[in-house]
Amino acid sequence: MDTIWSDTFDGSSGPKYRAVVERIRRAVRGKELKAGEKLPPVRELAYQLSITPGTVARAYKILTDEGVLQAEVGRGTFVAPPVSAGQDEQGFGESELVLDVAPHNREGGDGYHVNLFSPHLPSVGQAGLIRELLGDIAKEPPSGFMHYPSREGARPAREAAARWLSERAVGRVRETEVVFSNGGQNALCLVLQAVLRGRRPVVLVEELSYPGFRRAAELLRADVVPVAMDADGIIPEALEIAARQHDAQILCTSPEAHNPTLTHTPLERRRALVEIARRHDLQILEDNCYHVAETAVPSYRLLAPERSWYVTSISKSITPALRVGFALAPKDRTVHLRRAAEHGFFGLATPLTDLMARLLVDPRLDALSVKTHEVIRDYVQCAVNVLGSYQLVWRPDIPFLWLPLPLGWRAGAFVQAAEAEGVRLRSAEDFVMRSSRAPHAVRLSINAGVEADTFERAMLRLRLLLDNPPELIAV
Known part of the structure; x- marks a missing residue:
């Protein structure tokens, strides 16, 4: 096989990976490389050609995407079987050629394939449902188009949200407890605004944590202190030390589906953390934006209702486009949370609350x-x-x-x-x-x-x- 590489870079002025791609293509077309034949490992071929392993890996990747080669985990890279009907005479389907020619100008409009x-x-019908409901609202908006948002006007939306939230392992939610936000991140900011006090308050986060926790805290000029974790989430001893040493005011955590490690904090660990929070008068902010299925483990809102704040949104379950989130406060702190929202942006736009009143209880x-x-x-x-x-x-x-x-x-x-x-x-x-x-x-x-x-x-x-x-x- 070594002889097929002798002219790999002859007359080639373009990228080296492209020269490797073209040489393998020619070898497959000319039967120098036959179906099922194994190609040299990336490092070996890179050494033969005096190029980097990354260059060879990129060439193999392009040819694998095109169906010329096939990679088998643990075995290596092989010439793929003969192409089927519907591909061009070179052996590469038209859609694959387009994919390779412009890999960065396709999906999403953000420059990435x-x-x-x-x-x-996935779009499985949410857009059609939202379009239908918005059409009905546009014809006869319950809140009108010429009024400021009001607490009473948003009542039907809060009732719908309370029903939706009550199905998510947080216990019974009353309409009066629901505070709307402009997405989950805004809900985090509202909670911190309602909780933090003093010139340099301290916020505790998991050592690996959603970066939005830190950004929300920094906006409020709070210091952020990471707390060590293990396979069950936050380590109780580490939380004890951090709470005592830093006089922290709130712990931000994602115990149900930790972002980014997917750690799930079991019930006994949650109870241990609640005991520490009570000893140090530490509030708990539970972010549950990613959890989309039922759970048998109670939330902190159920385990420590006197100090637990709960945040979620529809972004990971219905659509992120509407930017609708929800925040719940301890019973005697709801007024503080509501004040943070009303003084910050007066409330969600009335067409949005009218939509939520229908969408969240729609039987479909x-x-x-x-x-x-x-x-x-x-x-x-x-x-x-x-x-x-x-x-x-x-x-x-x-x-x-x-x-x-x-x-x-x-x-x-x-x-x-x-x-x-x-x-x-x-x-x-x-x-x-x-x-x-x-x-x-x-x-x-x-x-x-x-x-x-x-x-x-x-x-x-x-x-x-x-x-x-x-x-x-x-x-």
Whole structure:
């Protein structure tokens, strides 16, 4: 096989990876490489050609996407079987050629072929339902179009929201307890505005945590202190020390589906953390925006109702476009939370509250939710099928996965390499304090806005990168 590489770069003025691609194409067409024949490992071919392993990996990836080659986990890269009817005479389908020629000008309008930075819900009928309801509201708006939002005018929406929230393991929710926000992030800000006091208040967060916690705290000039975690979530002893040393006022946590690690905090651990919070008069902010299925474990709102604040939204279950979130306060603190919202933006736009009054109780919504979960589950399963040989952490009902990287990859380098292949990810560095050390891991969000086969090809690109980490050279 070595002889086929002798003229690889002859007369080639373009990128080296492209020259490798063209040479393999010619070898397959000319039968120098036959179906089923194994190609050299990435590092071996890179050494033969005096180029980087990344260049060879990129060439193999392009040809794998086109169907010229096929990668088999643990075995290597092989020439694919003969092409089927419907592909061109070179052996490459037209849609694949388009995909390769312009990998960064397709999905999402943000310059990435497959954007896995944030979850993207599947469209399974929500748009049609919302369009229908908005059409009815536009014809005869219950709140009109010429009035400021009012507490009484939003009452039907709060009643609908209370019913919707009561189904999410937080116990009975009364209409008077619901405070609307402009999405989940705004709800976090409202809670912190209602809780924090003093010139430099302290907010505690998990050592790996949703970056929105830190951003909301920084807006209010609060200091943020990370708390150590283990496989069950926040370590009680670490919380005890942090609460005592820093005189902290609130703990921000995601115990149901931790972002980004997917850790689930069990009941006994939650009870231990509640005891510490009571000893130190620490408030608890529970962010449950990502949890989309039922759970048997009670929320902090049920375990410690006198100090628990609950935040969620419709962004991860219905649509993020409407920017509607919900916040719940301890019983005697609802007035503080409501005041933060009303003094901040007076209330949601009246067409939105009119829509929520109908959407959240529409009998068709349950079936749409079931279908949404089914599609998310299928995309998660696709990712697991391709990347499951690595230490992938996943749950079928959560629209993201956590991937600790194999030896040879650092998180920043892997994100850059994936981005060069048209796949956008989030590095673990996004989820830690600037002064903290981040694990070499990435978060992959489910993007159900792209076709399933496009998503699968993105997973195959990531697997090829994982299979071929940058060469480590000892000096």
